[in-house]
Amino acid sequence: MSSNVTRRSFFKGAGLAAMGALTAGTLSGCGQGYAAATPANPSAGDFGGPSWLGAPPVIDEADIAETIDTEVLVVGMGTGGIPAMISAAENGAKVLGIDRQGTPHNVREDIGAIDSRLQQASFNEFPEFRIEKKEAVEDIVRYASGFVSYDLVKLWADESGAMVDWLTDIIQRDGKLVMEFEGGVGDTSDPGRDKAFATGHSPQKTDAVAEDEEWGFAESILAYAAEQGAETRWYCEFIKCETDESGRVTGVIARDVQGERPYLRINASKGVILSTGGYGNNLEMMEDRQAWNQKIRIAAPGSGGNPTGSGIKAALWLGATMDPLGAACTFNRACVKPDQYAGDGVLGRWFWFGEQPFLKLNLKGERFCNESGPYDYMLHSTIMQPHQTYVDIWDANHAAQAEAFDEVGCCRLFPFPNGAKNNIPMQVVDGMIEKLIEDGYVQKADTMEELAEKLNLPVETTVASWKHYNEMAAAGEDTDYYKEKHRLMAIDTPPFYGVRTGAWFLATLDGVTIDTNMHPCDENGDPIEGLYLTGNDSGGFFSVSYPNLLTGLACGRTMTFGRRAGMLAATGQA
Known part of the structure; x- marks a missing residue:
């Protein structure tokens, strides 16, 4: 957690040299109290601002x-x-x-909006997809514990639908892409703690470019810009x-x-x-702004940019202010081997299956939270556990159970109720799991005792936790952490699978x-x-x-x- 950074705190005082002289000449005379040593080569970061901020570089005109x-x-x-x-x-x-x-x-391809044309066209058949703006805005504020600008959240709610309509017309101009509305809100007959909203829209290729791996959403909108x-x-x-x-x-x-x-x-x-x-x-900004997320982070190879805070620092150099709290979009989609822990600097692998709400245990073999809910709720609970790492456990029935979970958004492994395509199909995920088994990440066993040993978990505690979970599934009630009934299913059919899991880091959000x-x-x-x-x-x-x-x-x-x-x-x- 960091305090607000502003240009005033950054350059506070009558100049760096004067401030250095002041600290050397006065603070050391304050009894036996603490006196900060004057840096040999003082910079703004040494006085009131974080070291990662530095000073704007001086570029010679020549x-x-x-x-x-x-x-x-x-x-x-x-x-x-x-x-x-x-x-x-x-x-x-x-x-x-x-x-x-x-x-x-x-360039991201799950686009959240309210009141797009595609959404509105679905309401007669799927009235549950209708979104009350007030409810959505208030839920976003709740997730943030109030650390937001209501005006910005409401601006998104008011203008996002028109934005998606605008993008839809752009990408469909040449017949190569089509925008789909990802209509799904989960099982409304057995609601969980957190409500899902049908906000997702995703561009999909048409037959015209189905086999063209060089053409997609980013290429389409960039070409339109040109x-x-x-x-x-x-x-x-x-x-x-x-x-x-x-x-x-x-x-x-x-x-x-x-x-x-x-x-x-x-x-x-x-x-x-x-x-x-x-x-x-x-990494310096990450450690200063949100060190807690570094504890659960697993470096999983993947494509993407290299965001270093250059835009944020440039604005701060001009006198702008920054959010008081660090925040990130973290997904439980990364894994490590059975002798590794999550944490910054640990190289692991991509694990798309990690968001499915199967049984999850800490490294003592104990269940510790409701596995169903927002992605980072699970991860934040993991921060409170030993080595900030947990274990996913599933069985031979995992595909049928994943379909019954009725997930929404990018972790959904089956088409949406309105027929829209999901991001990655179950068959592809099964192939990913097999590769992770071959490479020593996911472990496979015929008994829970054997699986616990392979994952380096305490066997007796792990087996007891698993049996208790299955007993609650049979009774139809999670008396420990209140997971929805339709996501509380017995894990009782070998082979059994397990893997150590942590956070895949998508982006900073502050x-x-x-x-x-x-x-x-x-x-x-x-x-x-x-x-x-x-x-x-x-x-x-x-x-x-x-x-x-x-x-x-x-x-x-x-x-x-x-x-x-x-x-x-x-x-x-x-």
């Missing part, structure tokens, strides 16, 4: 090899950046997008923002990451939109304070003009837990706000 003029500059061509580019271009602006990578990476006149510059790394005398952002300093790595100045007369993706790969015009705000709540933030650079929307039962909420928020930022920058409305 090192700037190129100047580019545009109207709207989008930094980061991903989930938020590409919609921002499209929106700005559609509203008549000259648009340039830059990204330090060579292609768009990990059709609208937006330009791109890849392998171009953002360094910092530039401002005029009034403090308005006028452009950025960037750097080519190939060849001789020259610096360039990009002037953006109408605005700069930062969408650089949070700070998940900045960010810079913004207003509803997407401007970062200073400590007085005043906007920093000329600058807009979207995606995981921005804050005010999530905290404590990610509301994954509103499928695609993070992506929907990012795309809704990216679209809005592009429009506002291009038109000058705010």
